[in-house]
Amino acid sequence: MTDASGLEVIGASVQVKGTSTGVVTDFDGNFVLENVPEEAVIVVSYVGYRSQEVSVAGKGFLKIVLKEDTELLDEVVVVGYGIQKKSDITGAVASVKGDVLSKQSVGDVGQALQGRMPGVSITSQSGSPGAAPTIRVRGIGTVNDAEPLYVVDGMPVSSISYLNPNDIASLEVLKDASASAIYGSRGANGVILITTKAGTVGKTTVNFNAYYGVQTAINNLDLMSGPEWYDFQQKVNETRSSPIDLSKVDRNVSTNWIDAITRTAVIQNYYVDMSGGQGGITYTASAGYLGQEGTIKGTDYERLSLRLNANNKINDTFTVGTNLSTSLSTRKTVLESDEAFSVMSTALKMEPVVPVKQADGKWGYSSFADIYNPVATIEYSNTKRKNLDLVGSIYGMVNFTKDLMFKTSFGVDLRRIDDSDFIPQYEVSPSQKTAESTVSRGHTSYLNWVWENVLTYEKVFGRKHDLKAMVGYTMESTRNESFSASKNGVPGNSDNLQYIDAAQSANSDKASGTAWESSMISYLGRVNYGYDDRYLVTASVRVDGSSRFSANNRYATFPSFSLAWKLSNEKFFKNLNAHWIDMLKLRGGWGQIGNQNIGNYLYQNVLTSAQQYQYLYGKPEEVYQGVTAIALGNADIKWETTESTNIGLDIALFQSLTLTADWYSKTTKDMLLTEPIPGHLGFESGPVTNVGSVRNRGFEFSAQWQKQLNKDWYLSVGGNIATVHNEVLSLGTGSALVGGTVYNRGSATRTYVGSTIGEFWGYKTGGLIQTEEQLAEVRKLQPNAGLGNFIFLDLNGYEADGKTLTGKPDGKLNDADKTSIGSPIPDFTYGFNLSVNYKNFDLAVFFEGVHGNEIFNANRAYTFSTGSSFQKNRAMLNAWTPENRNTNIPRINGDDNNDNLRLSDFYVEDGSYLRLKNIQLGYTFPKQLMQKIKVQNLRIYVSAQNLFTVTDYTGADPEIGQLSTTNYLSRGFDYGTYPQSRTITGGVNITF
Numbered sequence: 001m002t003d004a005s006g007l008e009v010i011g012a013s014v015q016v017k018g019t020s021t022g023v024v025t026d027f028d029g030n031f032v033l034e035n036v037p038e039e040a041v042i043v044v045s046y047v048g049y050r051s052q053e054v055s056v057a058g059k060g061f062l063k064i065v066l067k068e069d070t071e072l073l074d075e076v077v078v079v080g081y082g083i084q085k086k087s088d089i090t091g092a093v094a095s096v097k098g099d100v101l102s103k104q105s106v107g108d109v110g111q112a113l114q115g116r117m118p119g120v121s122i123t124s125q126s127g128s129p130g131a132a133p134t135i136r137v138r139g140i141g142t143v144n145d146a147e148p149l150y151v152v153d154g155m156p157v158s159s160i161s162y163l164n165p166n167d168i169a170s171l172e173v174l175k176d177a178s179a180s181a182i183y184g185s186r187g188a189n190g191v192i193l194i195t196t197k198a199g200t201v202g203k204t205t206v207n208f209n210a211y212y213g214v215q216t217a218i219n220n221l222d223l224m225s226g227p228e229w230y231d232f233q234q235k236v237n238e239t240r241s242s243p244i245d246l247s248k249v250d251r252n253v254s255t256n257w258i259d260a261i262t263r264t265a266v267i268q269n270y271y272v273d274m275s276g277g278q279g280g281i282t283y284t285a286s287a288g289y290l291g292q293e294g295t296i297k298g299t300d301y302e303r304l305s306l307r308l309n310a311n312n313k314i315n316d317t318f319t320v321g322t323n324l325s326t327s328l329s330t331r332k333t334v335l336e337s338d339e340a341f342s343v344m345s346t347a348l349k350m351e352p353v354v355p356v357k358q359a360d361g362k363w364g365y366s367s368f369a370d371i372y373n374p375v376a377t378i379e380y381s382n383t384k385r386k387n388l389d390l391v392g393s394i395y396g397m398v399n400f401t402k403d404l405m406f407k408t409s410f411g412v413d414l415r416r417i418d419d420s421d422f423i424p425q426y427e428v429s430p431s432q433k434t435a436e437s438t439v440s441r442g443h444t445s446y447l448n449w450v451w452e453n454v455l456t457y458e459k460v461f462g463r464k465h466d467l468k469a470m471v472g473y474t475m476e477s478t479r480n481e482s483f484s485a486s487k488n489g490v491p492g493n494s495d496n497l498q499y500i501d502a503a504q505s506a507n508s509d510k511a512s513g514t515a516w517e518s519s520m521i522s523y524l525g526r527v528n529y530g531y532d533d534r535y536l537v538t539a540s541v542r543v544d545g546s547s548r549f550s551a552n553n554r555y556a557t558f559p560s561f562s563l564a565w566k567l568s569n570e571k572f573f574k575n576l577n578a579h580w581i582d583m584l585k586l587r588g589g590w591g592q593i594g595n596q597n598i599g600n601y602l603y604q605n606v607l608t609s610a611q612q613y614q615y616l617y618g619k620p621e622e623v624y625q626g627v628t629a630i631a632l633g634n635a636d637i638k639w640e641t642t643e644s645t646n647i648g649l650d651i652a653l654f655q656s657l658t659l660t661a662d663w664y665s666k667t668t669k670d671m672l673l674t675e676p677i678p679g680h681l682g683f684e685s686g687p688v689t690n691v692g693s694v695r696n697r698g699f700e701f702s703a704q705w706q707k708q709l710n711k712d713w714y715l716s717v718g719g720n721i722a723t724v725h726n727e728v729l730s731l732g733t734g735s736a737l738v739g740g741t742v743y744n745r746g747s748a749t750r751t752y753v754g755s756t757i758g759e760f761w762g763y764k765t766g767g768l769i770q771t772e773e774q775l776a777e778v779r780k781l782q783p784n785a786g787l788g789n790f791i792f793l794d795l796n797g798y799e800a801d802g803k804t805l806t807g808k809p810d811g812k813l814n815d816a817d818k819t820s821i822g823s824p825i826p827d828f829t830y831g832f833n834l835s836v837n838y839k840n841f842d843l844a845v846f847f848e849g850v851h852g853n854e855i856f857n858a859n860r861a862y863t864f865s866t867g868s869s870f871q872k873n874r875a876m877l878n879a880w881t882p883e884n885r886n887t888n889i890p891r892i893n894g895d896d897n898n899d900n901l902r903l904s905d906f907y908v909e910d911g912s913y914l915r916l917k918n919i920q921l922g923y924t925f926p927k928q929l930m931q932k933i934k935v936q937n938l939r940i941y942v943s944a945q946n947l948f949t950v951t952d953y954t955g956a957d958p959e960i961g962q963l964s965t966t967n968y969l970s971r972g973f974d975y976g977t978y979p980q981s982r983t984i985t986g987g988v989n990i991t992f
Contacts, residue, residue: 001029001044001064009066010927010936011991012046013200017053022277024202045200078172078193080182081154081454081470081526088530090538090562091179091589092646092662094120094702098168098197103844104918105211105267105945105985107290107303109160109168109194110135115831115848115917118700118722119175119662120190125961126978127217129292129301130331132161134961137175137190139696139724139825140757140968141642141668143737145597148173148190149183153309153323155393155411156186156450156476160194162327162389164288164305166209166271169197176664177591177644181560182526184542185594188642188668196323197275198309199284204276205936206992211943213985215265217295218946218957219258222874223863226254226352229872232892236866240894244869248367249353255364257347257871258956260356261374265293265300267983273307280313295981296334296343298378303329317399324392334381336978337963339743339858344956345976347374349862349870365429368869376428382498388416393450403459408452415446417482422490422498436505439498442484450476466530474522483513516600520546536564538589546596546639550603553638560591562646580654587648595640598672602688606631632677634687642668656707662700667729669693676734691732694757698724712839719832726756726825739969743861748903749969750820758962758971760822760856762903763813766791768880768890781813782898788880788891789898790906795819821905824960824972826912827852840926846918855911855953855960856973860901864889867896873954911972913951913958919944937991945983 001009008029015022016036025031033042038058045051050067075086077095086095094117101112110133114122121136140146150160172193174180180187224232230251237243273286288305304327311321335342349371355364356375363376393411400406419442427433454472461467489505490497500509526540539561545554567573568584606629613626648662671692674685704718731737731753738747739758750761769775769789778785781794795817797810805816831848862870866879878884880891890900900906922941930938951958957979962971 022201090564092176118720176646178562178589181591185544187593188595199275199282201277211987215981370431417444440486444482468528479517481515562589582652693729714837716835784897822854826850849914
């Protein structure tokens, strides 16, 4: 067996069709099959080449030439509860192979997927090792949990952070309702299907992959040096009513606090897998280790992962198997996403004239403000989380006939989380200190089990009618339990004393615990019908019953259908002699899918007996425990339902170019929101009701061209682009949703009918006051304004009731004049790739980017404030003066009588960026040379991640997520986000 260039193909799978008999090719590309019937058909397959079926026809010798898989029209992709040829897909399904994901030096699958698929937005919430990115499919469809459903080897899982990217064979994303409705109440936010590697019949193959590299923090900040800050504060003092005493600091001290908290960090990864099979048994076993230091000191992440996939075809009727993986990880973190005290935020605030440590060895601290020394914060941080993840399933299949098959599987998703923290007794400054040490412990136990039963029927009638039908029944149950405890007064700092029982302070112990559980049963079915490989129909329905709803609305039905027309297979099309068009397919689909990620017990009144509800009563007085209602239940809540329409076009040209275009509209109805109720009713919050609605619309396009140009050259070029328009259609009777507080200045995001989710909200500015005439006019609205101050625009006013907006200026400047000043949601996202192979060299380049989104740079409240002593952005040196009017930085005014830093568009910056996400150069040693040392394949490479970024954003890094996975009202807010890392690695791939 050879490839098109005549080189022997080593390790290709050769199997007798319909049997378990098979081998793999040896170092010379040869294979031997014994006792093969004359009428047998040989199936040949190898990664990167088209599978072939070769008739034996009584021959004793076969010469097989494999062809590059360039058109990929018959590539098989995973769909819900089954597989389909890519050319037969009727819904919106995107796919990426595992070897693409594993080429990046990242530990998380989501990070490797970033920019690879149109309509799949992936944003890192933090650059901290072990931090999971936020993944959104076709926009944000709800203000509740918009996390997609993850399914690994058919098993729904709560997270994919345990997965090793090297274990993945393929990843598919079901983007529209016609594709994901088969998952019913969990498919509203998209479905990500991951298939891990499986073994093949033949000799055992061992792969070893390793890389080692260094990481540095991406830092675009331009902050003042110590002397610059000192001289600037002297100028500010001239305008302050109460000047700060600069004699307390040394002008010649110049501490770069970002450099003080960051480091060059090491990342290393080692992975080995072994796969093979004999007879009816195939297997794959793997082990991996990832060790990653954080670029901010005091943070790191380690993960050990193990996986075993095994399949035993007992005979032509019965097959059993298992997919089992386990992961043990440890993550050390420092405080993030806290405007006041996080390490990154305080590093941005601390004056550069403060030393990390003073000459006497004591910690340096600010003489003017209560800013924590971030290096000391790291020194005394001991926050650690250990995760044990066990995810696996066992399955059995029965082939009643060649057309009818039944599969039953039972899977478990088991998670154990152990949290620990120790804060020693210390004193850095009058405000940054602890009176006594504190030890804290926490534990979370999560268990989800799923039992699935699926009956599948596949048959082709009369060569033209292709029918596939599936029905199924599933059950699942989930339980989560957690507790935490803390106590003060540990007698020392030794690790051996960091336990609750070692703490000595009486009455300082605290403990809390909670649990929840839910369950669901489902009935599902799907029919795929194709006529003459021209007309394709897919229809599915799923009925879900969930314990998260009352008996009134416990069950819901989610239908979908989609159609496809292969115009290229029509007679009239073939008569056009457009042989350069390999396939032209038009798709359309509609469906309804649900979202049950809404929390538990919302239909019930919730009572609490918390400590603050104790009271004194009687003579003598005694403490009695009270019970009060904190949440009003709603027995009529029902499923959030997303209705989706999709129209798509697939084109394949010249046996080398594939094009895909989709237009979609996705509307979430019955979105759950908390309705306001009068406070005198005694509830802390009102009932959760189905009153909200959000719509996402957009266009997606992807293209990929790949061709073997000649014996030496192979070239592949591709790209994708996606738009999304997010709009809130209804919020019920409640007021707008607000979030994103900034330095005690109120909320800077507002979500209202007609807006995007988490839209930035504040005053619009009209430039700086330049002349006395202009100043006189501005003072009618801003009486404390001066030359060089911001002009804030009067855009609106109130009616006489003081509530209704007129939509017209009213000669007053107040909250009525606040308006939309930007959105964190980009106009479009994109990515493009280039792969070049020349002889034994290979080069892969991948760019990704976003355009049209804004970032709310909340750090400007500190770094651009003239009324404070905080560290300053160097742009402040270009502040307005009578001699320097061509600037957008207001004049220096220590008292800031005009309140120039009120929430306005001054904080809002363009968040667009283009980033070289990955570049890798590799060399594969000649096979003839490797055969001499009994190595099948040896490749070495160098790689770089996030090598450079093109952006106008002035913060550390333009990739800004949100404070938490579900806090969409903080999306695009930069409080001092842990920056992403620039990574350089070298690695090796060896196959034995």
